[in-house]
Amino acid sequence: MNEQDIREMIAGVKEGALSRRSFIKRMAAVGITAPLASQILAWNDVAMAQPADDYKPTKAGGGGPLKILLWQAPTLLNPHFASGTKDQIASRIFFEPLAGWDKEGNLIPQLAAEVPSKANGGLSADGKEVTWKLKQGVKWHDGKPFTADDVVFTWEYAADPATAAYTTGSYANIKVEKIDAHTIKVIFKEPTPFWADPFVGVAGMIIPKHHFGEYKGAKSREAPANLKPVGTGPYKFVDFKPGDILLGERNTEYHVKNKPQFDTLEVKGGGDAVSAARAVLQTGEYDYAWNLQVEDEVLKRMEAGGRGKVVAVKGGDVEFIILNTTDPWTEVDGERSSVKTKHPSLSDPAVRQAINLLIDRDSVQKFIYGRGGVATASFVNEPKQFKSTKLKYEFNIDKANKILDDAGWKKGADGIREKDGKKLKYVFQTSINAPRQKTQAIIKQACQRAGIELELKSVTASVYFSSDVANPDTYTKLYCDMEMYTTTQPQPDPERFLNQLVSWEIANKENKWLGRNVSRYSDPEADKAYKAAQKELDPVKRAALLIKVNEIFCEANVLLPVLSRTVVGASANSLTPDISGWEVTTWNLASWYRS
Structure with missing residues (x-):
């Protein structure tokens, strides 16, 4: 397929002779991913319309209860404090953004009337302004109208440093203006190729001004609505016991016709991934179980029972390890792992390089994850145009030993270097x-053979992924030498995903450890490349800049990617969930139905 063929197909989409979905399928046939194909249409002034809705029920309600297992139990319901995926999932039940990402990487309007494009006048020619038209007739759960004032307030709330929001990076460097009651304009300081970040997806959930207006800034943690949300979503809040159970009921005035089908919602937290899988696949006690980080062979045996099925969706999640280059055992100004300190040994690049060689990624994939992941050396793996072709992984104990020998780390009588x-x-x-x-x-065993001793620490998931600033065992505190978890790429474009690799996002006491850069590592060249990518309108040059940011951290062996994770859940056979690898599980909960 040549350039002329592509241009003819684009013309066909504009004229209505070819559907967007058909265009994307034809591009995929020649190796161009769905997100990139969608971007090509956007660059050529083709409106990003919502694809045909496959929703089956002909009326809202009547579906009875929907029961979800979120075994990493949520602890709060304010989306702008939700550093953990579990809290983002729970918040998204009640709060909605202007738009979200479907599984094919398309941007889908939610609280917006339409997705901005050059064709509909929503995107300025200079790349500095985005105009959003809001959906009319939407009500908050307490009956108050949803207006542009709420969107502008959400920007003010998240952008205020004193609020210490997890989403600050999406709002700090923009200006938002109210045009009228149902129109807002986002103004960027520079040409911004990836404008679909503020008010979009995980970082974009709109909160009501009349419930949070008195709690912006320093009083943000005092808002009652942090635990008792009033949103616009398909389900209204009923009860919440942090770390245990969340209950909701159907929003009878939901702004989408014939949705949702279910009358009540139960989100049960706690337990573990295996018991969650069993409760759907074997006993049928629950309808859906999230994040089944379970050995694939175990899941296959459970599926044989016939009550449920495994749902696997490709996305940008990555299981990785952070090597701490700061000192987690020395406290400075009330915090450990401070950027004012230096790790006694992991600050040595040779040690980090050796540890990277001691990770047997292929065995982790083959014997543990199966369908749940693919071994990788890259932090960004999807879409393919943003993945580094330079980064490679290797498992080599002999090479690791030589690197440590050459760097002067000698084995003592106890075998530890x-x-x-x-x-x-x-x-x-x-x-x-x-x-x-x-x-x-697996990693500990290999490290022992290279003279490195690992003390393995396991933290309850609801604690580890908690947003509680008083908790010393949260992953954002990094009060250890190395840690492992999965981070979620919340949209097909990796710009926001990669802001966890920039210096201004470092997690610390001042931002209540909600900065996205948990590693604390920074590099001037990474900062420079990231800032350049934020205003580079040429998609090829921009992709190269973002790839550079990724490579700097991976080649420094501060981030050690292990697996490109597949989003794996379990669904009852009768349930049709809408799961996207670019969003949280509940991104389109209103469309779930039982047949």
Whole structure:
């Protein structure tokens, strides 16, 4: 397929002779991903319309209860404090963004009347302004009207440094203006190729001004609505016991016709991934179980029972390890792992390089994850145009030993390497989960053969992924030498995903450890490339800049990618869930139905 063929197909879409879906399928046939195909249409002034809705029920309600297992139990319901995926999932039940991402990487309007494009006048020619037209007739759960004032307030709330929001990075460098009661304009300081970040997806959930207006800034943690949400979503809040159970009921005035089908909603937290899978696939007690980080062979045996099915969706999630280059055992100004400190041994690039060689990624994939992941050396893996072709992984104990020998780390009588009185002994933490404990064990065994001792620490998932600033065991605190978890790429474009690799997003006491850069590592060249990518309108040059950011951190062996994770859940056979690998599980909960 040549350039002229593509241009003819684009013309066909504009004229209505070819559907967007058909265009995307034809592009996929020649190796061009769905998100990139959608971007090509957007660049050529083809409106990003919502694809045909496959929703089956002909009326809202009547579906009885919907029961979801979220075994990493939510602890709060404010989306702008939700650093953990579990809290983002729970918040998305009640709050909605202007638009979200479907499984094919299309941008779908939710609280917006339409997705901005050059064709409908929503995108300015200079790439600095985006105009959003809001859906009319939408009501908050308390009956108040949803207006542009709520969108403008959400920007003010999240952008205020004193609020210490997890989403600050999406709002800090923009200006938002109210045009009229149902129109807002987002103004960027520079030409911005990826404008679909503020008010979109996980970071974009709109909160009501009349419930949060008094709690912007320093009083943000005092808002009653942090635990008792009033949103616009398909289900209204009934009850919440943090770390346990969340209950909702159908929003009878939901703004989408014939949705939702279910009358009540129960989200049960706690337990573990195996028991969650069993409750759907074997006993049928629940309708859907999230994030089945379970050995694939175990899932296959459960599926044989016939009550449910595994739902696997490709996305941008990555299971990875952080090596801490700051000192987690020394406190400075009330915080450990401060950027004002230096790790006694992991600040040595040779040690980090050796540890990277001691991760047997292929075995982790083959014997533990199966359908749940693919071994990788890259932090960004999807879409393919943003994945580095330079990064490679290798499992080589002999090479790791030589690197450490050459760097002067000698084995002592106890077999542990040391230099200048510093031993290669580390605390390696992750959440309690069988595949993660097995992965830890594989890495520990290899490290022992290279003279590195690992103390394995496992933290209850609801604690590890908590947004509680007083909790020392959250992953954002990084109060250990190395840690492992999965981070979610919330949209097909990796720009926001990669802001966890920039210096201004470093997690610390000042931002209540909600900064997205958990590693604390920074590099001036990464910062420079990231800032350049934010205003580079040429898609090829922009992709190269974002790839550079990824490569800097991976080649420094601060981030050690292990697996490109597949989004794996379990669904009752009678349930049709709408799951996207670019969004949280509940992104389109209103469309779930039982046949």
